[in-house]
Amino acid sequence: MSTPEADDMWIYRVNEPRLGAVRVREWRRRARHAIVMLVMLLAAATGGLMLLDQSAAPLHTRLFNALWNAANLTTTLGDFSDFDERQKIFVLAAMFVTMFVAAFAISRLTGILSGDDVLAYRENRAMERHFERLAGHIVIVGYRSLGQRISAKLREAGETVLVLVADELLADKAAESGNLVILGTADAFDDALRRARLDSAKALIATSPDGDANLAITLLANTLNRSLPIIVPGENNLRKTLLENAGATEVVIGDEILANALIGKLGAHAEVAP
Known part of the structure; x- marks a missing residue:
């Protein structure tokens, strides 16, 4: 799309x-x-x-x-x-x-329609019309290093990516990269999730480095669409249990993946050692 x-x-x-x-x-x-x-x-x-x-x-x-x-x-x-x-x-x-x-x-x-506030109004109206037809997209919450990597790989695979961010500079960066973007400040992020068409989305991936933010996002997203696949990073097994209870479909513990990768590298070197 x-x-x-x-x-x-x-x-x-x-x-x-x-x-x-x-x-x-x-x-x-x-x-x-x-x-x-x-x-x-x-x-x-x-x-x-x-x-x-x-x-x-x-x-x-x-x-x-x-x-x-x-x-x-x-x-x-x-x-x-x-x-x-x-x-x-x-x-x-x-x-x-x-x-x-x-x-x-x-x-x-003349001049009355040339302000930034009018341009933002017109952008929102255009986006609202596009959201009416939006389906099968993947929602990424956050656009720091992890979110940027994930969105780039998904776009390369032909997916439609909708990025939710609370920072205007990151919103501009996400839009310049070809993503659909919803910009909502921290106190209005609930509204941002509600406008992300989670009812027709393919999945949601939370990438915030803040574990509590990811937990809140998981809870709200699961409330809006209980059948939506939600993939979230977790810091440890306790956090994984909390996220799963909140509605997360998959919880990825970064340290475990890194540890397995390092051990795998060690085993590869051991195999080729004389």
């Missing part, structure tokens, strides 16, 4: 800047006002040109010509009918009003 945009990196921020949504709502309000002003200008120009049209043409023809000329005036296309002097004076005045209204509308609308 691909990421939201092939060439862009996206991060979902649980603590979304509130000002982003405020700015977007304000821009929409101003855009509505600008449209109303343009419609009123179009209606006023149509009415004025109708009143100034002294031709003997039928009413519907004069109305159509007035609307045509008003639309050309407000859109600056310039494809006008023939005008008499009074109509030209009216159109000239209307042109200045149109320029004023357009300049006012542009000044009210």
Whole structure:
């Protein structure tokens, strides 16, 4: 499954800047006002040109010509009918009003959507739409050395990786590497797990160096999806028992793996010794 945009990196921020949504709502309000002003200008120009049209043409023809000329005036296309002097004076005045209204509308609308908070708001909306289709992904909690190695190997194997982190620099690094990312501060990490679509995930791997954090993550993840495979590192057999009771499917004790590897190396050297 691909990421939201092939060439862009996206991060979902649980603590979304509130000002982003405020700015977007304000821009929409101003855009509505600008449209109303343009419609009123179009209606006023149509009415004025109708009143100034002294031709003997039928009413519907004069109305159509007035609307045509008003639309050309407000859109600056310039494809006008023939005008008499009074109509030209009216159109000239209307042109200045149109320029004023357009300049006012542009000044009210430009710049308001260029802030970082608005970009974060738009990223979150795009990520939410992507999360609706997300399934079969592997969630990695933490993106320090261990998390980086695991995510790289999983991506090489063609897996979709969703990284959960509480550090913005690590979130940027994870996104730059091609992962989907949810950024949630420590006090909002429960929300980050709830948004990770654990109901449709393939597995969760906790990589935090903090054993208590891994225990809390295991408990919450198991609560959200009791059938989800959860793989967690453990410091010793006691911690392994705690994690398994919390819902961990596999608990990996690093010291045991390292000890077995070292002993294996020792045995290999002993076999080749004279």
